[in-house]
Amino acid sequence: MDIFEQIVKNIIKEQERIIGPLAWDEARKVQGIKIVSQFTGEIAIDNGDERDVVNSLVNRYERLFGRASHEVCKQAVAQLILTMPRSSIPSSLI
Amino acid sequence: MPASPKNDNTKESGGSEQADYSHLTQELYKRSLELVELREKADKLSQELEIANDQQTKLIHFITHQVKGFFTKSRNVFASVLEGDYGPISSETRPILEEGFKSDTKAVETVQEILNAANIKKGTLTYDMKEIDFKNLVSNEAEKYREVFKKHGLNLELNFSEGTYTILGDQAQLEHVLRNLLDNCLKYKQLEKKEGLVKFQLKNTASKIFFSIEDDGVGITTEDMKKLFTEGGRGKDSVKVNVESTGYGLYIVKNIITAHKGTIRAESEGHCKGSRFVVELPIK
Numbered sequence: 001m002d003i004f005e006q007i008v009k010n011i012i013k014e015q016e017r018i019i020g021p022l023a024w025d026e027a028r029k030v031q032g033i034k035i036v037s038q039f040t041g042e043i044a045i046d047n048g049d050e051r052d053v054v055n056s057l058v059n060r061y062e063r064l065f066g067r068a069s070h071e072v073c074k075q076a077v078a079q080l081i082l083t084m085p086r087s088s089i090p091s092s093l094i
Numbered sequence: 095m096p097a098s099p100k101n102d103n104t105k106e107s108g109g110s111e112q113a114d115y116s117h118l119t120q121e122l123y124k125r126s127l128e129l130v131e132l133r134e135k136a137d138k139l140s141q142e143l144e145i146a147n148d149q150q151t152k153l154i155h156f157i158t159h160q161v162k163g164f165f166t167k168s169r170n171v172f173a174s175v176l177e178g179d180y181g182p183i184s185s186e187t188r189p190i191l192e193e194g195f196k197s198d199t200k201a202v203e204t205v206q207e208i209l210n211a212a213n214i215k216k217g218t219l220t221y222d223m224k225e226i227d228f229k230n231l232v233s234n235e236a237e238k239y240r241e242v243f244k245k246h247g248l249n250l251e252l253n254f255s256e257g258t259y260t261i262l263g264d265q266a267q268l269e270h271v272l273r274n275l276l277d278n279c280l281k282y283k284q285l286e287k288k289e290g291l292v293k294f295q296l297k298n299t300a301s302k303i304f305f306s307i308e309d310d311g312v313g314i315t316t317e318d319m320k321k322l323f324t325e326g327g328r329g330k331d332s333v334k335v336n337v338e339s340t341g342y343g344l345y346i347v348k349n350i351i352t353a354h355k356g357t358i359r360a361e362s363e364g365h366c367k368g369s370r371f372v373v374e375l376p377i378k
Contacts, residue, residue, distance in 0.1 A: 018126045066120030068127055 003084065004050035007077045007093075008033060008057060009043050014076035015061055015069065026064065030057045051090040058092035154212045162205040169198035204340055211325060211342040214349045221264040221353055225378060228268070228303055229259035229296060235272040236294055246280055248290045248309075255297040262378045267350045274343050275307050275371055281336045282311040284366060301377055308370040314362035322360055323348040351375070 008027070015023035024038050032053035036042040045053050062070040074093055081089050172195035175183065183191065213219040233252070240250050279292045293308040312335050314322065321327035321341075328341035351358045356375035362368065 018130050019123065064116075064119060065123035068120070068124045072127065 002045075002050075003080065004054060005043055005045055007054055007080055007090070008045065009041055010076045010080060011054075011057060011061075011073045012043070013041060014072055018069075018072065019065070023061075026060055027057060030060055033057065051088070054090035055092040058090070151212050151216050154208065155216075158205050158209045158212065162202060162209065165198050165201040165205060169195060169202060172198060207340050207342050207346065210346050211340075214346060215325070219349075219353075221267060223262050223264055225260055226263050226265050226268070227259055228261050228263070228305070228375065229254055231265065231268055232272060232294065232296055232305060235269060235276065239276045242280070243292060246283060246290075247288050248279060248283060248292050251291060251293045253293065253295045257298045258377070259296065259298060259303055260378050261303060261354070261375050263354050263375070264350075268354070271347050271350050271373070274347050278343070279307070279309045279311060281339075282309070282313075282369070284310070284312055298377065303373075303375045303377060305373045305375070306370055308368065310368040313365050313367040314360060314369050315365050319360065319362065323358070 012023050012027045015026075021038075024035060027033050027043075028035055030053065032046050032048045034044040034046050036044055058070060058073045061073060070092070077093055081093055086094070172191055174180065176188070176191050176195060210219065233254070236250060236252055243250050276292075279290075283290050287310070291310050293306075295304075295306045295308070297304050315330075317330060323344050324341075325345045326341040327345065328339050348358055351373055354375055356373060358371060358373045361370045361372065
């Protein structure tokens with residue numbers, strides 16, 4: 001699993017803690033995200049710019065659940081993005 | 095075609111409803127987040143508490159084992175001196191030695207009580223369940239106490255109904271229960287009363303045994319009643335009468351009765367009104 005897929009997975013998992021399976025339902029609606037297995041948490045990014053896919057997911061949650069959910073997304077990946085060059089980090093997570 | 099005012103209103107109200115809905119969803123999300131964080135904090139605290147409790151139980155176990163060892167040793171010293179193993183004892187020395195022996199015996203019993211409570215808490219108290227005649231058990235224990243009761247001005251009245259009283263139980267642990275309840279009649283006797291009465295009652299139904307022990311002692315206040323069967327629950331008023339109480343006696347008793355699938359409850363009309371302990375046990 002590459003770093004962007006890991007980011008998407010961490011975000012969905014963190015949202016799942018708060019809103020339950022709805023987090024997966026919403027993630028499915030984001031273009032470019034393919035849920036391979038909700039049970040094992042395996043996901044894939046199908047097409048498009050990976051950073052855009054992450055931004056779309058974060059924006060989707062924020063549109064539905066507000067700023068608090070945006071912060072949750074950031075916290076969920078704080079450790080993961082530490083090692084990434086700033087230019088590679090999706091803008092919604094900076 | 096221009097939209098009618100009615101249509102505009104519907105549009106407006108639709109937009110406002112959506113905004114309300116969105117606001118509500120976001121508020122719910124915030125509350126859920128707070129709840130998740132609180133639950134996680136509570137889980138963490140609960141884990142820490144469990145560890146602390148475990149460590150405390152181990153420490154109590156260790157300390158009481160050590161202390162019990164010291165008291166047992168010194169009690170044995172008093173016992174062998176009193177038995178004349180080290181030569182004759184003068185009449186002046188004997189009472190002091192007897193007092194030392196009595197005090198150490200009490201100390202060993204007290205420490206043992208704390209150890210038992212720690213074992214119950216740890217779940218390491220094992221029960222040797224066998225078929226026993228509960229009527230016999232009660233009768234034997236009561237008779238053992240009759241003389242001591244008499245010395246303290248307590249009269250014993252036994253009222254046992256006919257029938258079968260066979261239960262599945264651990265004889266030693268149930269004897270402990272009876273001794274504790276009987277000791278309490280002595281400890282909580284009204285000192286200003288010359289004579290007192292302790293009533294034992296035993297009756298049964300097809301499925302249960304009802305056993306009660308009633309005294310006319312100092313009674314139990316409403317406040318003390320709340321702590322009666324709790325761990326270390328020394329009642330504010332009872333401790334004035336029984337200063338040496340560890341607060342573990344009735345906690346152990348309740349646990350033993352519960353392990354026998356039974357129940358125990360206390361009744362009292364208050365200070366100086368006596369008390370009654372009722373035990374219910376299933377018949378085998």
